[in-house]
Amino acid sequence: MHVTPTCDEIVKAPKALLHDHLDGGLRPATIVELAAEIGHELPATDPRELGEWFVSAADSGSLERYLETFSHTVAVMQTAPALRRVARECALDLAADGVVYAEVRYAPEQHLTGGLTLPEVVEAVLAGFAEGSEQAAAAGTPIRIGTLLTAMRHAARSMEIAELSTAYRDAGVVGFDIAGAEAGYPPTRHLDAFEYLQRENFHFTIHAGEAFGLPSIWQALQWCGADRLGHGVRIVDDIEPGTGALGRLAGYVRDKRVPLELCPSSNVQTGAAASIVEHPIGLLRDLRFRVTVNTDNRLMSGTSMSREMALLVEAFGWGWVELQWFTINAMKSAFIPFDERLTIINEVIKPAYAKLL
Ligand SMILES: O=c1[nH]cnc2c1ncn2[C@H]1C[C@H](O)[C@@H](CO)O1
Numbered sequence: 001m002h003v004t005p006t007c008d009e010i011v012k013a014p015k016a017l018l019h020d021h022l023d024g025g026l027r028p029a030t031i032v033e034l035a036a037e038i039g040h041e042l043p044a045t046d047p048r049e050l051g052e053w054f055v056s057a058a059d060s061g062s063l064e065r066y067l068e069t070f071s072h073t074v075a076v077m078q079t080a081p082a083l084r085r086v087a088r089e090c091a092l093d094l095a096a097d098g099v100v101y102a103e104v105r106y107a108p109e110q111h112l113t114g115g116l117t118l119p120e121v122v123e124a125v126l127a128g129f130a131e132g133s134e135q136a137a138a139a140g141t142p143i144r145i146g147t148l149l150t151a152m153r154h155a156a157r158s159m160e161i162a163e164l165s166t167a168y169r170d171a172g173v174v175g176f177d178i179a180g181a182e183a184g185y186p187p188t189r190h191l192d193a194f195e196y197l198q199r200e201n202f203h204f205t206i207h208a209g210e211a212f213g214l215p216s217i218w219q220a221l222q223w224c225g226a227d228r229l230g231h232g233v234r235i236v237d238d239i240e241p242g243t244g245a246l247g248r249l250a251g252y253v254r255d256k257r258v259p260l261e262l263c264p265s266s267n268v269q270t271g272a273a274a275s276i277v278e279h280p281i282g283l284l285r286d287l288r289f290r291v292t293v294n295t296d297n298r299l300m301s302g303t304s305m306s307r308e309m310a311l312l313v314e315a316f317g318w319g320w321v322e323l324q325w326f327t328i329n330a331m332k333s334a335f336i337p338f339d340e341r342l343t344i345i346n347e348v349i350k351p352a353y354a355k356l357l
């Protein structure tokens with residue numbers, strides 16, 4: 001029997017999230033308070049209006065303009081207490097939304113203008129996640145958070161950030177990523193960092209195939225050795241419309257079970273997909289790529305993990321079978337050790353969905 005999950009039920013069901021930016025998920029009220037403390041001018045000072053401003057400014061049809069909105073969040077994340085607060089609230093917000101495992105990423109190099117060092121940035125964020133996770137567990141909504149450190153693809157600090165990632169691998173950093181404008185900044189600019197990470201047996205994902213197409217995905221996988229693709233949505237350019245025949249790259253991605261970190265609302269805002277109903281996630285799921293559902297930037301998209309799933313339920317008529325499949329796909333693709341992934345799948349995810357299916 002097909003049961004349509006309701007929004008409330010989706011919030012209660014355990015979810016796993018692999019692609020969420022710390023600086024894209026602040027509470028509007030927190031931005032207002034932190035901005036007042038440092039005298040940073042915002043486009044609005046009423047939290048509700050500010051939240052709406054982020055969504056409409058990010059609704060630009062272009063990744064470059066979407067990224068401009070981050071100047072306001074990054075501006076208020078330049079001290080250890082601010083970073084710690086933002087990370088703590090992030091953990092609490094995700095946990096309250098029923099996320100049981102999350103990998104949250106941010107770019108340490110963007111948080112140095114207040115005089116912090118790179119290690120101080122990482123330690124403040126890790127402390128905030130630890131605090132938030134502790135409070136969430138006490139509130140009856142346990143969450144495990146792994147951090148990914150991002151290097152900005154237009155900058156030249158990727159090797160330093162890769163080394164920072166491995167330095168903190170036993171303290172909660174589980175992976176590395178590159179992000180920022182894609183067109184004109186191919187991942188191969190950072191080959192030395194990726195080769196270093198491979199020699200260190202470390203994990204990394206690469207934002208690829210969002211604002212730029214197949215060459216970016218091909219480089220991320222075949223030159224750089226990415227474990228996962230951040231977005232990767234443009235892999236559909238290598239799938240024949242109508243027949244679903246796969247080109248060589250799409251065939252490789254599916255055969256190798258390369259996880260796609262799809263972010264439906266974000267993709268609609270940046271123009272990578274025309275609408276949720278037309279989002280390639282429908283086709284990619286039908287063809288059984290390893291699809292995962294993600295938020296990208298909760299603030300800029302006015303969204304949550306539950307809302308992304310509810311939008312998909314509405315657009316594609318999906319039910320608990322599909323939501324469990326996305327959740328297990330994400331958990332299988334996480335960067336924490338295999339035995340820890342299995343524990344979450346077998347002890348948290350499967351028992352909860354068994355009651356819903
Ligand atoms: O979806 C995205 N594509 C490329 N870059 C992104 C995306 N979302 C956020 N970013 C950038 C802006 C942030 O400041 C940075 C680190 O989180 O990553």
Ligand SMILES: [Zn+2]
Pocket residue numbers: 019021179207230296
């Ligand atoms: Zn992203």
